[in-house]
Amino acid sequence: MCATGCGESPRVAVLALQGAFAEHEVVLAKLGVRWTELREAGDLRKEFDALILPGGESTVQAKLLEDLGMLAPLKARIEGGMPVLGTCAGAILLAEGIDEGKGSGSCSGGSPRGFATMPIRVRRNAYGRQLGSFRTEGLFACCKNPSKSGKIPMTFVRAPRIEAVGEGVEVLARAHGDIVAVRYGNQMALSFHPELDDDTSVHEVFLSLVR
Template sequence: MKIGVLALQGAVSEHIRSLEQAGAEAVAVKKTQQLSELDGLVIPGGESTTIGKLMQKYGFIEQIREFSEAGKPIFGTCAGLIVLAKEIEGQEQPHLGLMDITVTRNAFGRQKESFEIDLPVVGIEQPIRAVFIRAPLIREIGADVEVLSVYNGEMVTAREGHLLVSSFHPELTDDYRLHEYFTQMVRQSKTGESKG
């Protein structure tokens, strides 16, 4: 089982470390050709507009859409959540437009308003450690989207079939259980099991 981390921007090595702790083989993805070798993909944080432009420039948009159409799991964290969303408030063009959610960028304010909390997540026994840095928020969800965690009444983790997103950075802590959850999604998709 091989999971790629899109290496255009963001905490790539931290995601690779968390995925490896969760038992997956993890690689940095810099070329579209690598996608065909992968069973799952992580789109890390960073600056969503920059990531969107770089994906466009290097031909990743269509390739990742095809990857998703093949039912292969994708996990977007922070800016990765924005990149996966069908609608971004105040912005006309979505980037990949794959997940039936509407998001607000930088909903938690500036960098100095970053914080860490223990967050309960559906499907994970104990609360996980979550780091919020200029985090986006999920404002609206489609009928098939399941909310996995809420902070202050706001949706911050969600899943739609083979797509998983979090507003926060799970890779910036030693708690790799959300990566383990995603690794399990990849394993199930690889063996053809339905969501369990």
């Protein structure tokens, strides 16, 4: 599958096991970027240069990745330098540390873990459940060209909060004082859903890592 006129653009894989993967595909098509879906282990044989981990249910996605035999191969590719963008649940999949909820200072215990490739700690549903969803604006630092930094819309839906970052992690955005977007080498993690707004800045910055 490919957007019209995609030319020699990179091919981006979108994890399509669960969650808001279709919305990311719409943004990629808008930007003229080729994309392909990952639904089963056989899809890993496809050619792709980068990966998007969408929002949704992180525990469900982690379990499916493990059960389908996709977790270890994708983790190896991320650790090998393949650019990856994790939004909301995708950020949880990338995080090394996961706090489950109020009063919990520990990681996810017996819950299925994700890739754990980024030295950050996140708290699930930190802004509340569905009724706690909200929209705001905030400054987003363009990691390739800081002069292009500017305000972008940010939509939070059952969002995690990035509570701590490790060495080498660059903070790209904050909202209401909280860290909501980070970069660690080839990896980007966001608390919010950039695919739910018309602004394509986040995806453009991510694609700059691929190119």
